[in-house]
Amino acid sequence: MQSVIPVNLPQHSYNIAIAPGSLDQLGTWMQGTEAYPLKLGKKVLLVSNPTVFQHYGERAIASLEQAGFAVATCLLSDGERHKTLETLSQIYDAALTNRLERSSTFVALGGGIIGDMTGFAAATWLRGVNVVQVPTSLLAMVDAAIGGKTGVNHPNGKNLIGAFHQPRLVLIDPQVLQTLPVREFRAAIAEVIKYGVIWDADLFTQLEAAPQLDQLSNLSAELLQAMLTHSCQAKAHVVSKDEKEAGLRAILNYGHTIGHAVESLTGYQVVNHGEAVAIGMVAAAQIAVALQLWQGTDAQRQLKLLHNAHLPTRLPSGIDLDAILTSLQVDKKVEAGQVRFVLPTQIGAAIVTNQVSTTVIQQVLEHMQAV
Amino acid sequence: MQSVIPVNLPQHSYNIAIAPGSLDQLGTWMQGTEAYPLKLGKKVLLVSNPTVFQHYGERAIASLEQAGFAVATCLLSDGERHKTLETLSQIYDAALTNRLERSSTFVALGGGIIGDMTGFAAATWLRGVNVVQVPTSLLAMVDAAIGGKTGVNHPNGKNLIGAFHQPRLVLIDPQVLQTLPVREFRAAIAEVIKYGVIWDADLFTQLEAAPQLDQLSNLSAELLQAMLTHSCQAKAHVVSKDEKEAGLRAILNYGHTIGHAVESLTGYQVVNHGEAVAIGMVAAAQIAVALQLWQGTDAQRQLKLLHNAHLPTRLPSGIDLDAILTSLQVDKKVEAGQVRFVLPTQIGAAIVTNQVSTTVIQQVLEHMQAV
Known part of the structure; x- marks a missing residue:
């Protein structure tokens, strides 16, 4: 069972792939095909939270490195109350420390909060770098990871600060739902x-x-x-x-x-x-x-x-x-x-x-x- | 002497107007013409710094109100070292307090720093609202106010955090240069x-x-x-x-x-x-x-x-x-x-x-x- 759903947008179309076991092929998916290479650069900043990373971080990194990507990691505290400008700064800091470039790619491995923050960081780092969404929660799979809405919360309102920034790929591995609360x-x-x-x-x-x-x-x-x-x-x-x-x-x-x-x-x-x-x-x-x-x-x-x-x-x-x-x-x-x-x-x-x-x-x- | 320079971009073209004395017609310029109304909403958040505001704030507000806009003001500390995510929060706070809407407009009255920060706030508030640039420094007039580059500094690098967000109008009044250091x-x-x-x-x-x-x-x-x-x-x-x-x-x-x-x-x-x-x-x-x-x-x-x-x-x-x-x-x-x-x-x-x-x-x- 595997579905590939194209999202057709002027200038930035991309695919949503739903494929059991695909986490271990993340690097290959990110290369694209010979006919349609995705051109996602060489450097990857993998953004996740400790809980998700503990389950799936190693497999994602192994797959990325096997496909030739150089991977840096940034782990953010879990939870909606951390979806703030302050937490966002940690992604910027990691991008700077690891010298992510305009051609580089942020990979969001996690639920909707990780996806929204990583997407917004990608939208605004160097005025826009690539982002790949690897949603690990069912909510992120069916909603947050698709469509390019990114952002963080204002203390007085949800998602008031944000941008539209389409991912270059959404990769959904239903098997990771096994560990979802x-x-x-x-x-x-x-x-x-x-x-x-x-x-x-x-x-x-x-x-x-x-x-x-x-x-x-x-x-x-x-x-x-x-x-x-x-x-x-x-x-x-x-x-x-x-x-x-x-x-x-x-x-x-x-x-x-x-x-x-x-x-x-x-x-x-x-x-x-x-x-x-x-x-x-x-x-x-x-x-x-x-x-x-x-x-x-x-x-x-x-x-x-x-x-x-x-x-x-x-x-x-x-x-x-x-x-x-x-x-x-x-x-x-x-x-x-x-x-x-x-x-x-x-x-x-x-x-x-x-x-x-x-x-x-x-x-x-x-x-x-x-x- | 008056020049109007069109900036032709797919989906968001706009004019740069260079007109001595135009600060007092800001509201009228923002209405646009009958044939080409600019549709900038009713609420305006005027962002400036205390120095510029002292010279030109009242005139800008008077002109805006005369044209029917409801104006709220947000004054930011002057200087490049304040061009940070933290200062940006003050614009977000003012936008929230004054209930700026998706159809509302941020007006940047000041130099390049005010323009960059106001532009970035506009790019990211509610995932994007209108911005009008009213540059008061020569540098902002010939550079920063035009072209849609917006952003703030990272502690370790200038303009590393930002977005492309085109203004709806750039209004240049050369007479305000009289007070420029x-x-x-x-x-x-x-x-x-x-x-x-x-x-x-x-x-x-x-x-x-x-x-x-x-x-x-x-x-x-x-x-x-x-x-x-x-x-x-x-x-x-x-x-x-x-x-x-x-x-x-x-x-x-x-x-x-x-x-x-x-x-x-x-x-x-x-x-x-x-x-x-x-x-x-x-x-x-x-x-x-x-x-x-x-x-x-x-x-x-x-x-x-x-x-x-x-x-x-x-x-x-x-x-x-x-x-x-x-x-x-x-x-x-x-x-x-x-x-x-x-x-x-x-x-x-x-x-x-x-x-x-x-x-x-x-x-x-x-x-x-x-x-």
Whole structure:
């Protein structure tokens, strides 16, 4: 089983490869083929965190060195609270110490946080060097590693500082998910369900056919490969049509409007990103139903999938509703003071709107408070 | 007297306007014309430093508000040593506090440092908002404000962290140069002479015809307008042909290879950027003559112009030659370990080469040591 999904963008197209066992061929993949050499230079800065590096660092380095790359390593502290300008400086320092050049390549080996920070460092080091994404979490595989959004958090808001910087290659080895903590696995399923709701009805029904979505061992290898392929295809398709989020790409933010507020207000620690998105999807679904854009029965089907993945569908206890409403105003998705929401209209389709009154948001959030 | 120079780039063309008294029309310029509205949003974050703001802040704000913009202000400490990620955070904080949106605009009112930092903040805030450059130093007018290079310094190297982010408008009011310190004025003349050497023989001979280049009051208004227009045209021309410095644009780095090393090693304080470039131009000229690429008589003509502007043409005393050679290796202009130099071949033309031996560099630097 192997899928290669092209992401077609003017000036910087690239491939997403989904191939079991491919971590040991990272160096070969980075060389490209004879007909299409990737020209990624000779020096590589491998950025990771201690946990991931302990499992997969040696294999990645061995593969890179075997293919002729000179590898330097930079390990960053794990966790969303370290996704800051300060941590970013450590990548810059490592790039300077190891004399990375304009033709050199940063390799992100890790989850979405490592991918976002490494991507942003690559976007801004010497005004832009190559980056290769090797996502090791399911969330990064289906979302963060694809599409070129990079960045770090501001103390008062997630991903407020960043850049668009497309990777030269995304290499996904599903086998590394074996070591992924179950909570992170479930969180990523939220994004997979998201693609089903907003884009891919076929994926949605495949997920409904699965008896359980709560841990890797309950999934067949075929379903896993299908989930990865469908999710990456959905994201690649949307990104190809709208690289800089001028329009269509915004639908990928389904569940993220309320989700980001919840993450931010709980200090990025109580709920993780995927859990926050799950909560945000429930909120957006309820708003869509309240505005009569979506059928209540479809919203129930979504809720069932989320429950099946053991994902949270209510607000964390103690969170202040007014604080959520204020937080929405500083989100990137605000335009002329109006908060933008992505709302489903059927399984497999969604619209973007800024026509949601504060009253409706408030009513929906009240119904979602912790019991 | 008024010149409007178009910078033609795929997807983001813009104008450079050189117009005496235009500071008081900043708001109108930012609206654009009825046929070509600039669509710069309603909110403006005006970034400046206390010195410049004291002179021109009120007039800029009055003009912006009269045109209907809501203006917030962010003042940064003056000086190259403040061009850091840490100072950048102050712009981000101001953007967050004042709820700047994706459609909003950052306005840089100041010299090159303010322009570079504001441009980089705009490149990375919400993954990119509009920026308008209103340069108040001669150096920023003829160089930094044009072309979209933005960034901050790493403790160990200048502009190592940055991005390409084109402004939506560059508005140059030559009248604001009245308050520019004479040392900064002279430093900028180095860049003007640079355009004459590498690109514009006509500009070079106009400069040779001037009796003095050492202070603003010794220049006719016509020569000043001509200098600004020729310099901006040269830069606009080069940038239009090669936005991301894949080739041609590199010639703009004439004098910058040794120049950056000298700036960096003296802690950005002993010599300013233009003075460092003057020193670097002398070094590059001597290298070109040593390699028999350029006539010694032309190098002498360049030297005479630099003297005429009272610019330094020798290394600062106490600087270590070996340290310069080491510093060249960490510059952005290194490729596969080879340092790139821009070398003149005649008045008005230059080439880029990495074929300069360390021996030649060393000999030239030895001859340029302080007497």
